[in-house]
Amino acid sequence: MAEQTLSIDGVRVPRFLYGTAWKEDDTERLTTLALRHGFRGIDTANQRKHYHEEGVGRAVIAAVESGVVTREELFLQTKFTFRRGQDHRLPYDPASPVADQVPQSFESSLRHFGTDFIDSYVLHGPSVGEGLADADWEAWRAMEAIHDGRRARLLGVSNVTAEQLRLLCAGARVPPRFVQNRCYAVLGWDREVRAVCAANGITYQGFSLLTGNRQVLTHPDIERVARRHGRGIAPVIFRFAIDVGMIPLTGTTDPAHMQADLDVFGFQLDADEVARIERCGER
Secondary structure, eight states: OOOSEEEETTEEEESSEEEOTTOGGGHHHHHHHHHHHTOOEEEOOSOTTTOOHHHHHHHHHHHHHHTSOOGGGOEEEEEEOOGGGOOSOOSSOTTSOHHHHHHHHHHHHHHHHTOSOEEEEEEOSOSSSSSOOHHHHHHHHHHHHHHHTTSEEEEEEESOOHHHHHHHHHHOSSOOOEEEEEOOGGGTTTHHHHHHHHHTTOEEEEEOTTGGGTTTTTOHHHHHHHHHHTOOHHHHHHHHHHHTTOEEEEOOOOHHHHHHHHGGGGOOOOHHHHHHHHHHTOO
């Protein structure tokens, strides 16, 4: 049975995260529900276009103040997003160099959470589709400086290709500890990127495990596994993710599903079941 937390560079990391994208005015309420149901890892971004980080922060601050959770029990992960991924509601001065935009965005995140450190700070995707540009290295060096001050305990990167990740690992002074990618079954559940992660001591975080794989969720092999364990399809997919070494994200808005999702730690797939699910989406 998988433990519910990992230890990465001395940081306790939950093996299941609650994702807060695309929740708009419901962000505070849903984050509060997730914390009350037992989630201790929260993922967000200082990107108002798709996230409401300030709403997440209000939920976190209220949960700590009311005794639902302590700051030490929480794993807070947020992201720096380049200008092209933002709308007009920017957490930094767009006229500033990237080296200044990163700490400006980071300080804004600290204020949102009412904290003096972030557990994981993630580059929200490279600025280019292939390779790494000067702006990517400028952002990463700024993130490394924040890490040096222990205000960001771990660093990560999102929305990367395997080649981009290899380049980052080769040139980073502070290596990434996380990759967060949309995880497609038709690509072997992002097998190529996961292989680079495994070779470099990086923990893979998978999102859109359900919404990105709707055509796979009715696969007979997955339905058989669900029936055998007396579970729903979603917990089986999340359990599979944990069993192959991922940290899954869920963004469910249903309190009952929150509880069911966390129940992934109450059962385990056998090796054959894991292998069949790993293969079921491939063409």
